[in-house]
Amino acid sequence: xxxxxxxxxxxxxxxxxxxxxxxxxxxxxxxxxxxxxxxxxxxxxxxxxxxxxxxxxxxxxxxxxxxxxxxxxxxxxxxxxxxxxxxxxxxxxxxxxxxxxxxxxxxxxxxxxxxxxxxxxxxxxxxxxxxxxxxxxxxxxxxxxxxxxxxxxxxxxxxxxxxxxxxxxxxxxxxxxxxxxxxxxxxxxxxxxxxxxxxxxxxxxxxxxxxxxxxxxxxxxxxxxxxxxxxxxxxxxxxxxxxxxxxxxxxxxxxxxxxxxxxxxxxxxxxxxxxxxxxxxxxxxxxxxxxxxxxxxxxxxxxxxxxxxxxxxxxxxxxxxxxxxxxxxxxxxxxxxxxxxxxxxxxxxxxxxxxxxxxxxxxxxxxxxxxxxxxxxxxxxxxxxxxxxxxxxxxxxxxxxxxxxxxxxxxxxxxxxxxxxxxxxxxxxxxxxxxxxxxxxxxxxxxxxxxxxxxxxxxxxxxxxxxxxxxxxxxxxxxxxxxxxxxxxxxxxxxxxxxxxxxxxxxxxxxxxxxxxxxxxxxxxxxxxxxxxxxxxxxx
Numbered sequence: 001x002x003x004x005x006x007x008x009x010x011x012x013x014x015x016x017x018x019x020x021x022x023x024x025x026x027x028x029x030x031x032x033x034x035x036x037x038x039x040x041x042x043x044x045x046x047x048x049x050x051x052x053x054x055x056x057x058x059x060x061x062x063x064x065x066x067x068x069x070x071x072x073x074x075x076x077x078x079x080x081x082x083x084x085x086x087x088x089x090x091x092x093x094x095x096x097x098x099x100x101x102x103x104x105x106x107x108x109x110x111x112x113x114x115x116x117x118x119x120x121x122x123x124x125x126x127x128x129x130x131x132x133x134x135x136x137x138x139x140x141x142x143x144x145x146x147x148x149x150x151x152x153x154x155x156x157x158x159x160x161x162x163x164x165x166x167x168x169x170x171x172x173x174x175x176x177x178x179x180x181x182x183x184x185x186x187x188x189x190x191x192x193x194x195x196x197x198x199x200x201x202x203x204x205x206x207x208x209x210x211x212x213x214x215x216x217x218x219x220x221x222x223x224x225x226x227x228x229x230x231x232x233x234x235x236x237x238x239x240x241x242x243x244x245x246x247x248x249x250x251x252x253x254x255x256x257x258x259x260x261x262x263x264x265x266x267x268x269x270x271x272x273x274x275x276x277x278x279x280x281x282x283x284x285x286x287x288x289x290x291x292x293x294x295x296x297x298x299x300x301x302x303x304x305x306x307x308x309x310x311x312x313x314x315x316x317x318x319x320x321x322x323x324x325x326x327x328x329x330x331x332x333x334x335x336x337x338x339x340x341x342x343x344x345x346x347x348x349x350x351x352x353x354x355x356x357x358x359x360x361x362x363x364x365x366x367x368x369x370x371x372x373x374x375x376x377x378x379x380x381x382x383x384x385x386x387x388x389x390x391x392x393x394x395x396x397x398x399x400x401x402x403x404x405x406x407x408x409x410x411x412x413x414x415x416x417x418x419x420x421x422x423x424x425x426x427x428x429x430x431x432x433x434x435x436x437x438x439x440x441x442x443x444x445x446x447x448x449x450x451x452x453x454x455x456x457x458x459x460x461x462x463x464x465x466x467x468x469x470x471x472x473x474x475x476x477x478x479x480x481x482x483x484x485x486x487x488x489x490x491x492x493x494x495x496x497x498x499x500x501x502x503x504x505x506x507x508x509x510x511x512x513x514x515x516x517x518x519x520x521x522x523x524x525x526x527x528x529x530x531x532x533x534x535x536x537x538x539x540x
Contacts (some may be wrong), residue, residue: 002170003458004509007134008164011100012038014141020071021045022062022422023100024055030102030161043377047452049415050444056086056154057412058419059097061402065377066423069148070097074160077113084124085409087154091125092406096148100125105162117158120136126154134166137174141471146175184320185293185312193308194321196289198330200266203227206249206271207314209234210294212398214315216271217523219279221318224325226332228260229338232272234401237395244336246344250278251539252391256344262289264335269323270314271295274303277540293317347391357505358531361385361461364510365392368459371514373428375514377420380404381442383434384467385530387539393432400424404455411440414458418445421454434460443493449523450498456523460490463530470532472482484532493524501525 011034014152027035038044049055059070074080076454077436080101091098093260099346104111120315121128129144131137144157185193197203205222207214212235219242222229229239230249235522239245252260260268265291272278274292282304292306292316300309303427310317350362369392373520379396379402380386386403393403402420404412438460463470465484473480491501499522502513513526 001155003169005170007137007168008032009037009041010131010137010168010170011040011141011159012044013140013260013354013428014173015100016042016044017070017174018069018142019147022047022064023071024049024058024062024419025073025100026050026052026055026075026079028079028102029160030075030104030164031073031100032075033164034159037154041153047448049105049448050083053084053086053412054441054445055449056083056090058101059099060086060093060095060154060423061379061419061434062423063095063097064402065399066288066401068146070095070419071100072097073102073291075102077115078303080117080120080156081115084120084410085255085407086123087126087156089122089407089409090154090193090277091275093166094152095154098144098148098157101156101158102223103158103160107158108245109163117156117276119478121156126156127151129155129157131157131159131163134163134168136369137163137168137173142173144176146177147315149177153251156173163324164439168233180508183312183316183534185310185317189310190307190320190322193291193310196291196308196323197225197268197321198325198328201333202240202251202264202290202335203266203324203333204261204264204335205229206232206269206272207266208232208236208270209398210271210299211235211314212271213244214270214313214318217315217318217322221322224332226323226334226336227268230257230261231273232278233390233405235271236390236401237397240394243341244339246341248390250284251280252277252387254345254391256346258284260319260339268382269293269306270318273299277305279303289347304310304484330406344531352507354534355531357535358529359440359504359506359510359529361530361535362388362392363477364504367510367514369425372430372457372518375519376428376437377402377427377428377429378430379417379420381431381433382408382410384463384471384535384538385432385434385459385461388536389432391539393430399431402501410434410437411442413437414449415445416440417456417458418449418452418454421449422454426475430456430457430459432459434467435460435464435485435490438490443497446494446499446523446525454523456521457517457520458523460525460527461535462487462527462529462534463532465532467532467535468538472532480532490527491525494523499525501527503527503529
């Protein structure tokens, strides 16, 4: 059989060999033929975007929700520089994806759009892989996919434009990926950790994003210890419906849960780097024994140094601890016996009161939690509004929750919502985004959601200001007017872009907007008009 083909065809075929059926991107000189081949020769789906960074963001969310490698493609020069923020978000979020990045011809170093791609990519924290020669293209693509999965970060594959029409022999090459969990904890440190847990009278189990696959084992350990369960933000929803789930641990806890955490004498942490917001800058961990379990050595000791650190798989370690507790006939702590979980998980209620022309944000969130589709994928952009969303809007499980928090950027949520929607086509996606974030990155891709026919619900928290900066001016008794903006009507913009938009300035209009959720037939945008002086502060 003749397996001769051009390099651009071989790259497309290699992506297909890795099980890729969806590719996000924007075409240019250096990648358009590869994209064409991916669609026509390989039967893949290409999702065209308005901005190159959007392609990377969509691929990141797609990878998170679908549980496989996301793929995007851009052309050379500004096509890649436009991806810097998105690549940083993905690298810091440890998300496996491959960016097929065209490059200027190797034979023309003075090309107008030439840039040192390797150094640019290095600055973002993503990895870099080079198509070395036309004859090595199959292995180079395979290496990019291998590294994305093993290193758990974006890998940028550099594809020189002048290679594309070279003829090569294509042989499918897919490398075995060695990502089995780390070993079982053992040795003196394990003994010390078990001793701390066994002697605790008020233990608490904390799970982070690195422990979401160990849910069942962590629940068995918590039940055996009679210890409450909590999660970091990235593991939101992991212990839904468990009777002693106190929800998010740290600055996002309810007042009652915060007090309970303060009473604990031992925190057993699985798969979390113990970010400063999780520990409330260390305050929640004072006077407690801390046991930290993580398969990644670099994750341990970053936020604070634990009393016992186990570099091991979360699930296997939980099973090991449980085994030895049973062997030693350690009694349960009894910590959960007197807990009132309703009180522990109740955030302060909204007042329902707002100035004329505005709605009360907390009250609106409470109503949205009641009526939004339950089997949703929840996506949040960055901004002052987001912490109340994290506290008051539930997600079915961690894989159904996308928080664009890894780089502190705003304006990247709508793009990730689109990627999430394509990864879960049978489920609605709910995006919460601020007015500044929607202006920055929402308007340019909302029509992409329309073109794709996504079941997307966008809630815009519009306080006509950059809220975090607005608060800082107010706190110093300075004029905040530089932070305030007279935006267009986002509801009208959404309608003009092919969706449906509703503006909400009163409780009556909120009822109408909520009723529209039942009749939606495409992307729906609900614009909550908020008083910039009456939006709750960020809980971080």
